[in-house]
Amino acid sequence: MSRVVIVGAGIGGCIAALAAKDADPSADVHVLAVSPERYRHEPGTIDVLGYVPDQQGPVARPAARIDSLPADHPYNLVGEDDLTRALAYLDDVFADSDRSTYRGTDRNALAPTVTGGVRPTYRYPVTVAAGLVSSQRPMHLVGLDCLTHIDADLVADRLDSVAPFDVTASTVEFPIDATETPPFEAFARALDENNETSDGRPVREALARAVRPALDIESRVGFPPVLGVTQHDEIRRELESQLQAAVFELPVGEPNLPGIRLRERLFDRLDEAGIELTRATVTEVSSTGGSIQSVNVATETEQRSIEGDNFVLATGGVASGGLVGTETEVVEPAFDCPVESPEKHSEWSISAPLGDHWFARAGVDVTSELKPTSRNGPVFENLVAVGGVIGGHNFVEERSRSGVAVVTGYEAGRSAVDW
Ligand SMILES: Cc1cc2nc3c(=O)[nH]c(=O)nc-3n(C[C@H](O)[C@H](O)[C@H](O)COP(=O)(O)OP(=O)(O)OC[C@H]3O[C@@H](n4cnc5c(N)ncnc54)[C@H](O)[C@@H]3O)c2cc1C
Structure with missing residues (x-):
């Protein structure tokens, strides 16, 4: 039985947990959520790919346009087939016994x-x-x-x-x-x-x-x-x-009931699947030989250690605390994965309000298997990253934020029980 620990219960973390449990029903999947209230800020829509650099105006069929994104974009790391499978999986998650809570086609x-x-x-x-x-x-x-x-x-x-x-x-x-x-x-x-x-x-x-x-x-x-x-x-x-x-x-955006309804839907599915959800934050990581053994977590009342075979970093971007800006750099606080920042603070942003700001692209680099990596290779052999914490791409400009969380979450969840 594999033990999977997922840090973060946004869309990426929830999809990773559900996909892991579906791929291996005997897996022990544990999700840590520090602040599920965050869903109240979200519009509840799932944007997969709205705009690409070589096209004026919106994209019609997202799966058909990932070829115009860079080769190291999460969608291209995952590939069109798995992207399509992940989006079909999302529809299963949303499917209800008597009605559909979400709508949409391949366009x-x-x-x-x-x-x-x-x-x-x-x-x-x-x-x-x-x-x-x-x-x-x-x-x-x-x-x-x-x-x-x-x-x-x-x-x-x-x-x-x-x-x-x-x-x-x-x-x-x-x-x-x-x-x-x-x-x-x-x-x-x-x-x-x-x-x-x-x-x-x-x-x-x-x-x-x-x-x-x-x-x-x-x-x-x-x-x-x-x-x-x-x-x-x-x-x-x-x-x-x-x-x-x-x-x-x-x-x-807020005030936002669709975001809260989305959270209820995802958390109900976690519950139905027998996935444990704990309101806790990671305070320390124990590792040996490049592999994580356990994470120490703090809940409101206690501190404890949770062991796992594989771990998923699903803590989101700056707005969620998955990335934190200091005076000189951006850091990833949960697993201390490196985030490359421009040397000068003045290069973090540009004057155009909706321009291509570096901070919109900030995040951890990942390998083709979604493992956070430094120049020397994966930071930990048994850690993958999903969603907003992944850097290098402007998910806001592309209108791909939730889509990246869903697609990488699906891929990471399945691979976390496969190692
Ligand atoms: C104001 C706002 C508007 C948005 N608008 C859109 C939109 O129009 N279209 C769209 O597609 N997406 C939108 N999103 C984004 C989107 O819904 C998600 O942010 C995106 O899907 C990324 O998901 P994620 O799972 O990677 O991270 P998040 O959804 O950010 O979730 C990360 C979770 O991890 C938790 N966390 C952080 N650190 C720790 C820790 N140390 N221990 C435990 N848990 C931790 C956070 O509290 C959070 O709950 C919006 C988000 C916000 C905030």
């Missing part, structure tokens, strides 16, 4: 963004499906007055100028007072429970009544992503019936 879909732009995405939650730009039907966007960072009028104005259909907007008061800040989880819970408003009306009905006067011919209505944590299908259906229009959520 990118175009989803609206919170800044009124359009983004290519490969898999999107069913809750955003009715808002895809390709459907070309007029849409109405609803803002909620106390979610001030989503300005429905601004999004509608910008989208209207790029989309081949009319986009209108209105902002309404959410029918229930929320004292929490930010209030989006309180909104979602009120909708889940269909609480009564002060005038005795169920909140879903009250919300539909507030929106209805602003609707004209629009056959689809977009809301901030607050339509329930657990009952989102039911809430959407009820709003659709009351508004006589398709209802969708805008896939935006």
Whole structure:
């Protein structure tokens, strides 16, 4: 029986764990998660490859364009066949007994963004499906007055100028007072429970009544992503019936229920597969002869050692603590894998706000087997890296962040029980 220890429970770590357990059901797979709350920042879409250097405009079929990425890009290290297998595996993870939580084909879909732009995405939650730009039907966007960072009028104005259909907007008061800040989880819970408003009306009905006067011919209505944590299908259906229009959520950053629903989905799958998930961070690594024997971990209440045969570094990039910038360099704190930094701090970034900044490419170098490596070869024989901690490529510019996590996670998970 192989023992696999995965450090990090983002998309990459979860897919690695599930793929390892599927490849060897007798494997003992343990996932360490320091901060699963991070999912609340994510839009919940899975972007595989939106843009490549030699093409203007978005990529249509991601698997067909990895040949225009550098040879050492994680997708090319894995190869087109395994990339395709990994993406099919993701669909299995998302598949539900009675409904599909995610949608998409082998081609990118175009989803609206919170800044009124359009983004290519490969898999999107069913809750955003009715808002895809390709459907070309007029849409109405609803803002909620106390979610001030989503300005429905601004999004509608910008989208209207790029989309081949009319986009209108209105902002309404959410029918229930929320004292929490930010209030989006309180909104979602009120909708889940269909609480009564002060005038005795169920909140879903009250919300539909507030929106209805602003609707004209629009056959689809977009809301901030607050339509329930657990009952989102039911809430959407009820709003659709009351508004006589398709209802969708805008896939935006925080506040973000689609990201939280994604976490619930992945963690449920870990649980069903019998994979242990511990809220802990790695504090020390014990190794002999170039192989890791165990990691010391700290939970809120104890310190302990976890032994393993193979280890997966899935701690993400700078935003997740998988990489940390000091005054002089960027470090990878969990396993102390080397990260090459430019000598001068001034070279970390360039003046163009959305330009090709070095820090967007920062991360560990990996071998063709995804083992973190220095100039002298793999740092540890039994460590592989997945997702955002891998460096050398601008996953943000490519719009490939979650895709890289899924594809490398799948590859690493399978290889971790195969060594
Ligand atoms: C604001 C925001 C917006 C995003 N937007 C998009 C988008 O539009 N499209 C897209 O495809 N992707 C997006 N993503 C990125 C994406 O969802 C993931 O970051 C990406 O898939 C990389 O996944 P990962 O598993 O490598 O790392 P992460 O998802 O970053 O997960 C790493 C996990 O490891 C944990 N960790 C770190 N250090 C330790 C340690 N020492 N011990 C234990 N655990 C540790 C972290 O807490 C985190 O939970 C966004 C992310 C953020 C934060």
